[in-house]
Amino acid sequence: MRADETEAARPTAAATLERRFNLDRRRPAALQVYEDLRDRILTLDLQPAESLSRPALAAYYTVSQMPVRDAFLKLEAEGLVDVFPQSKTLVARIDVRQARETQFLRTALELEIVSAIAGRGGRDAVVSRARRLLEGQERARDEADLALFADLDRQFHATLYEALDQGALWDLVQARSGHIDRLRKLDLPTPGKIARVLDEHGAILAALEAGDGGAATAAVRTHLSGTLATVDRIAAAHPHYF
Incomplete structure (x- = not known):
């Protein structure tokens, strides 16, 4: 699937998660979301072109959407996700x-x-x-x-x-x-x-x-x-x- 396909074409990552995430309230939430998503991208648990839904991930991590947004921006700066404003966020293909x-x-x-x-x-x-x-x-x-x-x-x-x-x-x-x-x-x-x-x-x-x-x-x-x-x-x- 290419980056110009709709987000609905593939289930969001959070919808397929089987493990629980325990948020440490003593650490910045955005950092923990970033670290976990990055690890799952690098281990290929999250596949290239997989859709990342901000609302679904916020619910999974038990945070507001703002920490998820901040994590997306940091991952985008590293070239690990492609963010399409007002549309979708996809795991980037290997560059x-x-x-x-x-x-x-x-x-x-x-x-x-x-x-x-x-x-x-x-x-x-x-x-x-x-x-x-x-x-x-x-x-x-x-x-x-x-x-x-x-x-x-x-x-x-x-x-x-x-x-x-x-x-x-x-x-x-x-x-x-x-x-x-x-x-x-x-x-x-x-x-x-x-x-x-x-x-x-x-x-x-x-x-x-x-x-x-x-x-x-x-x-x-x-x-x-x-x-x-x-x-x-x-x-x-x-x-x-x-």
């Missing part, structure tokens, strides 16, 4: 161009980050933290828990940023990563993908342990290029997402 832009930014940052970590003392602590996350990913693989595997993957990379007190840069990358994160979600079940991720994380850590900045940057470049290198295959297998 490969934006995914490539984000990957360019992230690669540039992480090359500098691992180079800096490799060249400084006291890197054992960050390597140790990242290795524990890698071990957690191995357990998630053994348990076939792809959601946990993906979450630990994000934590692995976040740890590298935090080691240089660059958590704000990680937040910036994450705010722009909605399209490429959905690509990764589609790519992760591909045979051999999880094994490659584990091997590449291991190569990054081995290079950091050795203090070899050149090897660390080469490992990061290889690792971050994987999903977009296969985007044509992903799009061919899942054309309705694009």
Whole structure:
């Protein structure tokens, strides 16, 4: 279904929800609605071109329509929803161009980050933290828990940023990563993908342990290029997402 089709052509997301949402009255409602909708878009629980009804979602989240509107505006700024004023709001299709832009930014940052970590003392602590996350990913693989595997993957990379007190840069990358994160979600079940991720994380850590900045940057470049290198295959297998 294309974005110019009517909202009534597909049931709103809230109409198909099976789980309850517990609103935390101590936190801003709009932020919680945004976080939950964003998570459901990135995990593909909400499909591209799916209609999002503001009244139905307000009822589901037990809020007024204003927090839902604010969440829509924030998601629209990230390119994750298409808002048609006075008409409808749809989950956006995957934008490969934006995914490539984000990957360019992230690669540039992480090359500098691992180079800096490799060249400084006291890197054992960050390597140790990242290795524990890698071990957690191995357990998630053994348990076939792809959601946990993906979450630990994000934590692995976040740890590298935090080691240089660059958590704000990680937040910036994450705010722009909605399209490429959905690509990764589609790519992760591909045979051999999880094994490659584990091997590449291991190569990054081995290079950091050795203090070899050149090897660390080469490992990061290889690792971050994987999903977009296969985007044509992903799009061919899942054309309705694009």
